[in-house]
Amino acid sequence: MVLDYIITSGALALELLISFFLPFRCVRCGKEDVQLCMECADELIFTAPECLYCGGTAHHGKTHPYCKQRAMHFDFFISCFRYHAVLKYIFREYKYHGERVLIRVIRQLLQEYAQYNPFLSFELFRNKNILLIPVPMHRNKLRERGYSSSQSVAEILQKILQQTEYCRASVLHNIVVKVKQTKAQAQVKKFQRFTQQLGVFALQDGAQKVVSKLNVDLVVIVDDVVSTGATAQSLLETLKKGLHWPSHTQFVLFSLARS
Ligand SMILES: [Zn+2]
Ligand SMILES: [Zn+2]
Numbered sequence: 001m002v003l004d005y006i007i008t009s010g011a012l013a014l015e016l017l018i019s020f021f022l023p024f025r026c027v028r029c030g031k032e033d034v035q036l037c038m039e040c041a042d043e044l045i046f047t048a049p050e051c052l053y054c055g056g057t058a059h060h061g062k063t064h065p066y067c068k069q070r071a072m073h074f075d076f077f078i079s080c081f082r083y084h085a086v087l088k089y090i091f092r093e094y095k096y097h098g099e100r101v102l103i104r105v106i107r108q109l110l111q112e113y114a115q116y117n118p119f120l121s122f123e124l125f126r127n128k129n130i131l132l133i134p135v136p137m138h139r140n141k142l143r144e145r146g147y148s149s150s151q152s153v154a155e156i157l158q159k160i161l162q163q164t165e166y167c168r169a170s171v172l173h174n175i176v177v178k179v180k181q182t183k184a185q186a187q188v189k190k191f192q193r194f195t196q197q198l199g200v201f202a203l204q205d206g207a208q209k210v211v212s213k214l215n216v217d218l219v220v221i222v223d224d225v226v227s228t229g230a231t232a233q234s235l236l237e238t239l240k241k242g243l244h245w246p247s248h249t250q251f252v253l254f255s256l257a258r259s
Contacts, residue, residue, distance in 0.1 A: 020023075027105055035104045036086075040101040044109070046081040046117060047258050052229050057171050060124065072240045074232070075250040076124065079112040083225050083259035091225065096116075099147045105155045106149070109256065114160050122167055124252070125161065128217040129232035130169040132254075135200070135223045135235055153256050154222040170214070175207035176238060181229070200231070201238040211243050219251050226255040 024033050027038040051058040052074055053067035061077040081087055090105055136152040142148060154171045159183045161169040219239070221232050232253050240251075 018169035043086045074253040079258040084103040223255045
């Protein structure tokens with residue numbers, strides 16, 4: 001059943017309802033009545049559109065033709081903010097604030113981004129059937145942490161896209177799983193980063209059936225923080241090698257922050 005795979009946003013709606021009753025305090029400085037105050041939000045730096053593969057400036061984050069030489073590539077890369085100061089602090093301190101507070105902050109950040117950056121009116125999204133796939137976490141890490149921030153980013157992004165009423169977006173969270181635990185990218189030397197990604201993800205049974213029914217125009221792989229892009233690249237290769245997609249399907253990497 002296709003519906004089995006699509007998150008009804010009930011869980012998120014419940015989170016938001018519960019979080020409504022939590023006291024608001026700026027996650028950074030503690031100022032009352034706001035989740036992220038104006039002064040702290042002012043420290044956020046929007047990321048200029050860039051090519052995922054060479055880091056050079058790229059219109060709408062479109063991968064340069066000469067960077068598409070690898071057999072499997074993302075067509076676009078959208079990253080909202082630089083991963084520094086205030087964002088680093090929020091992600092490092094999430095344990096003390098809890099999931100609900102982090103969801104509220106992510107929602108505020110994405111709304112802020114959508115307001116100042118017209119990526120939502122960008123032709124790429126218009127009249128498209130969009131499939132959002134959060135980068136899955138290994139089940140041990142998920143158990144340890146209790147929730148996936150990539151999934152929260154995907155669900156909030158879906159809501160923002162749905163509000164525009166010119167595209168359809170669904171979140172698929174379990175057609176692919178992470179089967180190999182990897183070290184945090186920061187702890188791995190650069191030349192090891194790509195080799196440690198081999199065999200990281202595996203498709204679930206029935207994934208092709210689900211994908212075939214959706215007639216997807218745009219696949220958006222969603223991550224919270226992207227550093228080298230090696231993890232997302234590995235997920236992309238698993239999805240492209242293991243599944244048949246319509247020939248017009250384009251692949252986008254979307255991340256809340258770029259480190
Ligand atoms: Zn503040
Ligand atoms: Zn490039």
